[in-house]
Amino acid sequence: MITMKEKILCPKCSSKYITKKGLRKNKLQTIQQYKCKNCNKIFILQSLKSKTYPASIILNSLSLYNLGYSQSQVQKLISQKYKVKIPQKTINNWVNEYKPLCTYARLRKKNQDPDEIIQSHTFMHNNLPYKFQIHIPKLNLLFQDTKFSQHSKFLPVRDYLNKIPTSQFPHRIFKPQHNLENHSERASQINFQHLKITALEKQNLANKLAKLALNLAKTNKERHQAIQDFMLTNDSTTIATEVPIYLTKDDLLYFLSKGFSINPQDYSTPVTGHIDILQIRNNLIHILDYKPEAKKQKPIEQLTIYALALASKTKLALKDFKCAWFDENNYFEFFPLHVVYKKEFKSISKNYRKFIKEKSIINYK
Numbered sequence: 291m292i293t294m295k296e297k298i299l300c301p302k303c304s305s306k307y308i309t310k311k312g313l314r315k316n317k318l319q320t321i322q323q324y325k326c327k328n329c330n331k332i333f334i335l336q337s338l339k340s341k342t343y344p345a346s347i348i349l350n351s352l353s354l355y356n357l358g359y360s361q362s363q364v365q366k367l368i369s370q371k372y373k374v375k376i377p378q379k380t381i382n383n384w385v386n387e388y389k390p391l392c393t394y395a396r397l398r399k400k401n402q403d404p405d406e407i408i409q410s411h412t413f414m415h416n417n418l419p420y421k422f423q424i425h426i427p428k429l430n431l432l433f434q435d436t437k438f439s440q441h442s443k444f445l446p447v448r449d450y451l452n453k454i455p456t457s458q459f460p461h462r463i464f465k466p467q468h469n470l471e472n473h474s475e476r477a478s479q480i481n482f483q484h485l486k487i488t489a490l491e492k493q494n495l496a497n498k499l500a501k502l503a504l505n506l507a508k509t510n511k512e513r514h515q516a517i518q519d520f521m522l523t524n525d526s527t528t529i530a531t532e533v534p535i536y537l538t539k540d541d542l543l544y545f546l547s548k549g550f551s552i553n554p555q556d557y558s559t560p561v562t563g564h565i566d567i568l569q570i571r572n573n574l575i576h577i578l579d580y581k582p583e584a585k586k587q588k589p590i591e592q593l594t595i596y597a598l599a600l601a602s603k604t605k606l607a608l609k610d611f612k613c614a615w616f617d618e619n620n621y622f623e624f625f626p627l628h629v630v631y632k633k634e635f636k637s638i639s640k641n642y643r644k645f646i647k648e649k650s651i652i653n654y655k
Contacts (some may be wrong), residue, residue: 425523
């Protein structure tokens, strides 16, 4: 039986009782088959069915093309890496076949320098490396192309993203402190009282992209990075990944003054975190978090904190944000505003707002 460490689940019944069931071979690869002891389904791990070439070659070809390389350049790069020559016509067929999923191929411009497509920076936050990435052409399209003029109000998001790699961003608060009072709290570890909501369960393009990207992850540890990289490169709405955010006491007091049902005492500030995937689409800012076995999880507090933090730093309304968590099979979304605000909530008096302002602590700018 497969060990629990591998965490292989049946795609039909989600049973963990899986055994190996021989190998499937073709001229380019050998694929391990598995059998579910619960429902007898025989399956293989993430792969592209009815394909002569391995999934890794196909998906890397798509990513290289969407990074700005010509099809002939992709052909050469794949040949160098995998020691196999792919006909350029085959690469062209893959690009056209996967355009409904890898939608950036429709926006991609010719003669772009591949080194100027994605800006990448790695930061040591909480003693762990975080690879923050921005897709430059998508940002330019969103805020310069008249087709997307309705997104101009989100310009502060671009400004925030551009500030992250600079000395103006307070990276110091993401580092463990000897003084516990100054130690930042992780957003993923916080629980707080909030309004009751029901997340909408649906299917989304993110599910299909995650399913493709998981073919590129050799281990469970690589899943997040594989999905982030693939979506940033190949979809048309992901503008950044692994985005650092922080929420201060001042931020919480501000939201409290606006009638949000937030108790600052529920938090040890500053609260820090990293948004897996940041998108702008349908006139909303979307905050996405990849969660393996998403159906068993409910990270509403974590994602709401991400939205509160980004809304505060960009001075944008929380109503313009939508949050979701997903895996390759499930997608759950909600409006963070509904988590912390009720329309019938009574407005706070001017005197109390003045009191809050006087009591506010240092704001990290």
